Every structure is written in structure tokens, then in C-alpha cells.
Amino acid sequence: MRLITTPESPFGARVLIAARAKQLELECVRPPAGGVKSAEYLALNPIGKIPLLITETGEAIPESESILNYLEARFLMPSLLPNLPEQRARVDVAIRVVDLYIMAPVIRLFPHLNPATRDERTVENELTRWKQGLASLAHFMKTPLPKADAAVSLADCVLPPSLHLSARIARMLGVEEDLLEPHEPLLEYYARMQDHSLVGPVLDDLTAAQTIYDAKAARKSH
Ligand SMILES: N[C@@H](CCC(=O)N[C@@H](CS)C(=O)NCC(=O)O)C(=O)O
Known part of the structure; x- marks a missing residue:
């Protein structure tokens, strides 16, 4: 494939x-x-x-x-889903909250990354939605997400790169606060995923590739 x-x-x-x-x-x-x-x-x-x-x-x-x-x-085995329907629903909810209520405002902010074309009002509104999304996710993760047979669940495929993007876009917008800081379940989860033997290297590769991409973009704009 x-x-x-x-x-x-x-x-x-x-x-x-x-x-x-x-x-x-x-x-x-x-x-x-x-x-x-x-x-x-x-x-x-x-x-x-x-x-x-x-x-x-x-x-x-x-x-x-x-x-x-x-x-x-x-490819059923090893499964990225927990066994019980209620556990699967928790994984599904976490993914939907990330995509609908965190990634959506983050993506809507892409046209505002450049300070020259930034609309501060839009940034403020989308940042409010984004923070609400993070608070909702933290609520559903107060009890740790259920594990799957595989070393990671579907949620562990989706959440860490999304939190990585969230941190990157916050940095690019000059948001000074750490958006995860008010949410202990998210801080704990993201730290664990960064250290995870399977997820961590993918996040490190992302950071490395984005560093090269940003350096090239900066050279082009000068
Ligand atoms: N909902 C999509 C989002 C994918 C997405 O936004 N991809 C970005 C790259 S990370 C993209 O293709 N952007 C190009 C564009 O929007 O023009 C998914 O989950 O696959």
C-alpha cells in the first residue's frame, strides 16, 4: 500500500x-x-x-x-480497539472531540499564522473554542482511556500528533501560555505518549521534519 x-x-x-x-x-x-x-x-x-x-x-x-x-x-490483529463496546465508545469520543473541537479551530487558524495577515479577533474566537475543546477532552480523559490489544489504541494514533500540532500552532501564534497546563489528564497523557517506544519516535520525526520545513520556508520568505 x-x-x-x-x-x-x-x-x-x-x-x-x-x-x-x-x-x-x-x-x-x-x-x-x-x-x-x-x-x-x-x-x-x-x-x-x-x-x-x-x-x-x-x-x-x-x-x-x-x-x-x-x-x-x-488487519484485525493486533487490534487498536479495546474489547468492550463502552470502552470503544470512549476511544471514539476522544477522537471525535479532538477532530471536531480541537483540530477544527486549530486548522481555521492556519490563515492567521502570518502576523501580516492575522485577524486578532478571529484568533481570539478560535483560541476560545480550541481551549474549550481541550477542556472537553480532559474531561473525558479523567479516567485514563482504555487500552487495546496492540501497543496503542486508535486514540493513541490520533491524539499525540494532534497535541503536537496544537503545541506547534500555539507557538507560531505566539500564545504564551501552555494550553495543556490547566489539564492534568492531558499533561500526563501527552508526556507518556512522548516517551512511548512506538509513538515517541513518530513525534520526534514530525518535529525534525517540521524544523527543516520551517527553515526552508523562512529562507524562501527572505
Ligand atoms: N481531516 C483531514 C485533515 C488532513 C489535513 O488537514 N492535512 C493537511 C496536511 S497536515 C493538508 O493536506 N493540508 C493541505 C490543504 O489544506 O491545502 C484528515 O484527518 O486527514
Whole structure:
């Protein structure tokens, strides 16, 4: 299978964590030279975002959550889901809270990363939503998320790269406070995941790739 992604993509990193946990071989390739909005790429994925999984039979599966669910359905063992329906629901809720209430405001802030084009009012509003999302996630993680058979659960594929992106975007916006600081369950969870033998290296690779990406972008803008 091929995964169209870039080394600096936190959404691609979700899939890489799942692939490591299930010991799957994924060939990672970059989007075509014209990028994710090129006609060539949009023909495969009209959403115009990475990651995109291309199966051996040529099926193109977009959206990191859908890719994770596909991998889980196709490669059952070791499972990324806990056994009980209620436990699965907790994993599912954590993922949905992250995508709908944390990643959504974070992504809406991308056009405001450049101070020259930043609308402070929008930043303030989205930052409020983002903080509410983090508070909701912390609420649902007061009791630690249930474990799966595999070394990680689906939540552990999604949450750590998302918290990594959250910290990166906060830094880029000059947010001085640590957004996780008021939430002990999130601080504890993220520290544990950074030290996790399977998740930690993926987060380190993300940081390294983003450092190179940012340096290149800074050189271009000068
Ligand atoms: N909901 C999508 C989000 C993916 C996403 O935002 N990917 C970014 C890269 S990390 C992207 O492709 N951005 C290009 C763009 O929006 O133009 C998922 O979970 O896969």
C-alpha cells in the first residue's frame, strides 16, 4: 500500500503510528509536484488534503480517521480497539472531540499564522473554542482511556500528533501560555505518549521534519 503524505504532516503521522503498531509496510510518497490542489491529485482526492491511502487494488482512501478504520477492519490483529463496546465508545469520543473541537479551530487558524495577515479577533474566537475543546477532552480523559490489544489504541494514533500540532500552532501564534497546563489528564497523557517506544519516535520525526520545513520556508520568505 502507498500512503501519500509528507514527513511533516501530523495527520499522516496518525497512520504511521497505526502501521507501526500493526507492523504494516506502507510506502510513503509525497503528493505530485503540483501539490494537493493539482488536477492530478484532486482526481484522486477532491478534498485536496493528505494523507491518502492507495491500496494494492488501487482504492483511494482519504481522511486519516477513515484510513485508520480501514486498517483496523482489514488487519484485525493486533487490534487498536479495546474489547468492550463502552470502552470503544470512549476511544471514539476522544477522537471525535479532538477532530471536531480541537483540530477544527486549530486548522481555521492556519490563515492567521502570518502576523501580516492575522485577524486578532478571529484568533481570539478560535483560541476560545480550541481551549474549550481541550477542556472537553480532559474531561473525558479523567479516567485514563482504555487500552487495546496492540501497543496503542486508535486514540493513541490520533491524539499525540494532534497535541503536537496544537503545541506547534500555539507557538507560531505566539500564545504564551501552555494550553495543556490547566489539564492534568492531558499533561500526563501527552508526556507518556512522548516517551512511548512506538509513538515517541513518530513525534520526534514530525518535529525534525517540521524544523527543516520551517527553515526552508523562512529562507524562501527572505
Ligand atoms: N481531516 C483531514 C485533515 C488532513 C489535513 O488537514 N492535512 C493537511 C496536511 S497536515 C493538508 O493536506 N493540508 C493541505 C490543504 O489544506 O491545502 C484528515 O484527518 O486527514
